[in-house]
Structures are given as structure tokens and as C-alpha cells.
Amino acid sequence: MIFTLLSCLLLNTAVQAALDTWTNGTTEECVCEAFLPNGTFPNGELILLESTSIEINRKLEIEISKVEMYEVQIKVYIAKIVNLTVLIESMEADPDSYNELHIEEVKIKIKQVEALIVELQTSLQITSAVLITIREQIDVMISALTRLEITYDRNLVLVTRRQYIILQQKLLECERRHNEIFNPNIGVCSHGGINRISKPIISQLNANLNSGYKYGGWGKDSSPVSGSENMYWYAGAADTLFTTVTLYSDYYKLIIRQAFQTNQLYVYNKYDWRGSGNNYIVRSNAVYYQYNNPFRMAKFNLTSATVETKVLPEATTRFSYHYSPNQNLDFAADETGLWVTYATEASNGKLVLGKIDENSLELREVWQTSVFKPSVGNVFMVCGVLYATRSVDSKTEEIFYTFNTHTRRETYVSIQFEKFQDSYVYLDYNPTDQKLYMYNNGYYVNYHVWFNQNDTPKLNHEN
Structure with missing residues (x-):
């Protein structure tokens, strides 16, 4: 705006001088119209x-x-x-x-x-x-x-x-x-489960600065290799096709969108390792995700850029979560290892939980729950306990169900937390900082998690 007005003044002065010369002193008026934008810079x-x-x-x-x-x-x-x-x-x-x-x-x-x-x-x-x-x-x-x-x-x-x-x-x-002072027991399961969830911590819109990138996820490595403890990852798209995962050396680099590595899961005429859905995680410098075609589990090594896949027996593509399609395999990690949740035709859409052997990509153990997957917003694992969420209203989400793999006990609870926006496609817990990471309408969102600490028995989790 200032530049436009200065230009106008200079133009008026120059034209006026020329007119004075041409008309031998006759006065003329030069009008300069400035078209300003609807809103000036605040x-x-x-x-x-x-x-x-x-x-x-x-x-x-x-x-x-x-x-x-x-x-x-x-x-x-x-x-x-x-x-x-x-x-x-x-x-x-x-x-x-x-x-x-x-x-x-x-x-x-x-x-x-x-x-x-x-x-x-x-x-x-x-x-x-x-x-x-x-x-x-x-x-x-x-x-x-x-x-x-x-x-x-x-x-x-x-x-x-x-x-x-x-x-x-x-x-x-x-x-x-x-x-570290207030909660020195990160990574330890000597608590009685989740007590409450903080208000949402909104970092910013995704690295693509595109509100249309509603599908995706972000977070930290749940079991980082040496030197990558501060690393963040992000994957986003306008649909449920998983094609790219981007790595940032720390939170600062994530916010200013300066990646140090971008991995493409599809290269024309070379390979097609693309996945579906949003419930992928990074663990030990590998991405675990739902392979697109054929339908199976996949492990993408971020160092060697190689893929290993494995069929998940009985898993079906017919049942997805409430907020998003193609959420058939949901990978999660906690203090005790790597997990996958899914549904089968035999379970009639009820959630099935499996513990994954990270080396062989085989299921070590399987548990059947009684909660219907399409009624669930998302699930995550903490210390061998599954937590399922559902929508209360447009602003509120609720952890309503837990399944303890140590005791095989199911419990209905009510732990409500603010959702930031009405729907989200990604929610996972990270044991390295005891936070929940959510991808909500293209925004990076996370939550602090508090646990019951008083007079609670230790959970006898697996090593």
C-alpha cells in the first residue's frame, strides 16, 4: 500500500513538471488512482x-x-x-x-x-x-x-x-x-493406566501447508536408534493412499519444514510399495503400514529403502474406523513392543489385537475383543493395554473402552478430551515421551498423558 501511494506521488510530480513545460505555465491536474486490496496487512x-x-x-x-x-x-x-x-x-x-x-x-x-x-x-x-x-x-x-x-x-x-x-x-x-524431574518413569509401566489427557497442543498445519491434506500422520520413532532420538516424521495426502514419508531431524526442522530425508513408496516402472489408510508408525527406523495391493502388513526400512511384507491371516478390508475409510490394519507401539489391530469376518467386525514379532513380522499372540470396530474412532496401546476412543460430540472425544492383554480383562471407562476439530484420522501413543500424537484435519496435534500413580500395582508386561 505504501509503495503504491509513493509511486502515485512520484508520478503526479513528474507529469505535473512535464505539463508545466508543455503548457507554458498552464496548470493541469494529474489523478492517480490506487486500487488497494480488500484487506491491508495487519x-x-x-x-x-x-x-x-x-x-x-x-x-x-x-x-x-x-x-x-x-x-x-x-x-x-x-x-x-x-x-x-x-x-x-x-x-x-x-x-x-x-x-x-x-x-x-x-x-x-x-x-x-x-x-x-x-x-x-x-x-x-x-x-x-x-x-x-x-x-x-x-x-x-x-x-x-x-x-x-x-x-x-x-x-x-x-x-x-x-x-x-x-x-x-x-x-x-x-x-x-x-x-524428567516430575515424571522420571517414562518407559516404565508401574502405574494403573491413563488418568486424564491434556488439552490439545496444536503445532501448525502440515508440512505441505495444505488444508486439503486431511489424511496422514506424524510423530516420533517409538524406539529410536542411536542419534535419532529427536527425529520426527510426517506423511500426508489428499486421500487415503500412503505414498511418501518425510523425516525431520528435530521439532524445529519439522516446524520450518526442512526435511533431511523423503522416502517415495512409488516410482513409475520401478516399484509400487504404496499403502492404504493412515495408521502407520515409525519404530526402530522402519515404517509399519498397511500394504495396498495385495492387502497385507508391510515394513519399510528407512535406511536401506527396502520393503518386507507379510499376510495377516483372516484380516479383512470390510471394517474400518468411524472417521476414515481403509483403516483396516492399525499399527501401534508401546513400552512392551509392536502391535496391530484389525477385524475379521469370523469376529463379525469386532476388534482383534495381535502382538507382532518385529524380526519375523509374524504374530506372536492374538486377543479377541468385544468392541465393534466401525463404532471406534481410533485405538492405541499403552503398557500392553488397548485404549479405544469414540466421538462424544463435535469437540469432544472419549476413551470409552480398554482391554488389558495381561489379564484379558475388558473395561468400559470415560476419559474425555478435547478433539480440536470434529474428526481425525490418526491417533497413536509414543512411549518415549508419553504423549498422544493426532493428525486432525491436516494439523499436527499432540497431548500429554497422565497416569494413575497412587497405590497402583505394577503391570507385569512382556519384555
């Missing part, structure tokens, strides 16, 4: 976003310093507990050398440590709430920037977008350190 909104980023950065710096302080405190508390343990063991070994006063002093020290731990736990919970709020603010800002980038000049938005990506990186690092 500079005010961008300035507000930048000021918000400064405020969020300040909050993050405060929380990061708190987490650093918590780490120091924990080391001090551990030292106190170790000293107390040594003292108690000494008293047990030689009780005659200690009187009631000594015992009372030990009790006081134990209560002091307990009070310190309770105080630290409260502080961690407050920090956790603050980090969730910061993440929500950043997600809102990223969505706004994505909208501006698509609608207006991309270069004008780029600097601010990078600021927010840096903030997201800081937040992820702070969350990682916080989780």
Missing part, C-alpha cells in the same frame, strides 16, 4: 504478536531457572536421604548404641525431608501448569502466524514466525527437563 496484529513473544520469552526464562533450581534441590534431597538411610542401617545393625533421643532426632530429620519433598512437588505442579499455559499461548500465536503467512506476504511474517519457533524449542527443552 501491522498492528504483527506488533502485538512480537510483544507477546517478548512476554512469553520472559516467562520461559523464569520457569527454566526454576527447573534448574529444582534439579539442584533434588540432588540435595537425595544426599539427605542417602545419609538418613546410612544412619538408619547403622542403628538397625547396632541398636544398643542408640537411645530414644537419637531415634527422635532421626524422626525429625525424616519429617523435614518429607516436608521438603512435598514443597518441591507443589512447586513442580505449579511450574507444570505454567508451562501448559505458555504452550497454549505459543500455539495460538503459531496458528495466527500460519494464517498471516498463507494470507499475506510470507516474507513479512517470517521473522516473527522464527521467533515463535525458537520459543517452542525453549518450551520443549524446559518441558523435557521438567518431565
Whole structure:
């Protein structure tokens, strides 16, 4: 707009000078019409976003310093507990050398440590709430920037977008350190199952920046090889045909769409390894997915770019999930290994769950459930327990059913969580960070998962 008006002024000046020369002083008027777009660039909104980023950065710096302080405190508390343990063991070994006063002093020290731990736990919970709020603010800002980038000049938005990506990186690092303190048992199944799901964390629209790419998935490797612990993957399409999987070295690269590897499952006149559906996963640097033709399981090695397939006995293509067609084989991974869910004609559409041997691609064990697959939104596995979801309304999803493979026990539950948008095609749990990854109408969405921790028996999961 500014450029147009300046051009108009310069043109008026030049033409006026020419007319003055040609008409010997006669005055003429030159009119320059500027056709402005329907909407001018919202500079005010961008300035507000930048000021918000400064405020969020300040909050993050405060929380990061708190987490650093918590780490120091924990080391001090551990030292106190170790000293107390040594003292108690000494008293047990030689009780005659200690009187009631000594015992009372030990009790006081134990209560002091307990009070310190309770105080630290409260502080961690407050920090956790603050980090969730910061993440929500950043997600809102990223969505706004994505909208501006698509609608207006991309270069004008780029600097601010990078600021927010840096903030997201800081937040992820702070969350990682916080989780290691608050929940050091990632990968361990000493809990009583899912207690609740966080609000949706919306990263942004897919790497293709195409809202028509409604089918696909994204996430992290559930059992990463050394060096790829931070790697993310993405696959998206306008239909349920699975043709490409793209890899990013970390979250930052995912957000700015800088891939380090793209794998094509179809090359004309060479090979056709394409799949169907959306419920594929990456595990140990291999993609497990539903082979398109003929219908079977497939394992695509991301290093060697080779494919191995295996027929899944009795599996049928007649029953899919509620939200999407061709969801016939659903692969999942948890703390205990690799799984696949499907339906058979013999089961009349009810879900069947199989444990996969990752080396042979054979089923090691199979369980029959009583839940009808077309009524299910999606399923995922945690510690050998299957969780099935269904729609409550346009904004709410519900975990309504669980099947425990250790006890063969089925349970109907109600754990509701926000869906972000009315339908999604991909939902999987990742044991490396205890998060749910969802692909919802082309957006990257994820959730924190909380578990029942009090007075819960350990799950005797397989190795």
C-alpha cells in the first residue's frame, strides 16, 4: 500500500513538471488512482504478536531457572536421604548404641525431608501448569502466524514466525527437563493406566501447508536408534493412499519444514510399495503400514529403502474406523513392543489385537475383543493395554473402552478430551515421551498423558 501511494506521488510530480513545460505555465491536474486490496496487512496484529513473544520469552526464562533450581534441590534431597538411610542401617545393625533421643532426632530429620519433598512437588505442579499455559499461548500465536503467512506476504511474517519457533524449542527443552524431574518413569509401566489427557497442543498445519491434506500422520520413532532420538516424521495426502514419508531431524526442522530425508513408496516402472489408510508408525527406523495391493502388513526400512511384507491371516478390508475409510490394519507401539489391530469376518467386525514379532513380522499372540470396530474412532496401546476412543460430540472425544492383554480383562471407562476439530484420522501413543500424537484435519496435534500413580500395582508386561 505504501509503495503504491509513493509511486502515485512520484508520478503526479513528474507529469505535473512535464505539463508545466508543455503548457507554458498552464496548470493541469494529474489523478492517480490506487486500487488497494480488500484487506491491508495487519501491522498492528504483527506488533502485538512480537510483544507477546517478548512476554512469553520472559516467562520461559523464569520457569527454566526454576527447573534448574529444582534439579539442584533434588540432588540435595537425595544426599539427605542417602545419609538418613546410612544412619538408619547403622542403628538397625547396632541398636544398643542408640537411645530414644537419637531415634527422635532421626524422626525429625525424616519429617523435614518429607516436608521438603512435598514443597518441591507443589512447586513442580505449579511450574507444570505454567508451562501448559505458555504452550497454549505459543500455539495460538503459531496458528495466527500460519494464517498471516498463507494470507499475506510470507516474507513479512517470517521473522516473527522464527521467533515463535525458537520459543517452542525453549518450551520443549524446559518441558523435557521438567518431565524428567516430575515424571522420571517414562518407559516404565508401574502405574494403573491413563488418568486424564491434556488439552490439545496444536503445532501448525502440515508440512505441505495444505488444508486439503486431511489424511496422514506424524510423530516420533517409538524406539529410536542411536542419534535419532529427536527425529520426527510426517506423511500426508489428499486421500487415503500412503505414498511418501518425510523425516525431520528435530521439532524445529519439522516446524520450518526442512526435511533431511523423503522416502517415495512409488516410482513409475520401478516399484509400487504404496499403502492404504493412515495408521502407520515409525519404530526402530522402519515404517509399519498397511500394504495396498495385495492387502497385507508391510515394513519399510528407512535406511536401506527396502520393503518386507507379510499376510495377516483372516484380516479383512470390510471394517474400518468411524472417521476414515481403509483403516483396516492399525499399527501401534508401546513400552512392551509392536502391535496391530484389525477385524475379521469370523469376529463379525469386532476388534482383534495381535502382538507382532518385529524380526519375523509374524504374530506372536492374538486377543479377541468385544468392541465393534466401525463404532471406534481410533485405538492405541499403552503398557500392553488397548485404549479405544469414540466421538462424544463435535469437540469432544472419549476413551470409552480398554482391554488389558495381561489379564484379558475388558473395561468400559470415560476419559474425555478435547478433539480440536470434529474428526481425525490418526491417533497413536509414543512411549518415549508419553504423549498422544493426532493428525486432525491436516494439523499436527499432540497431548500429554497422565497416569494413575497412587497405590497402583505394577503391570507385569512382556519384555
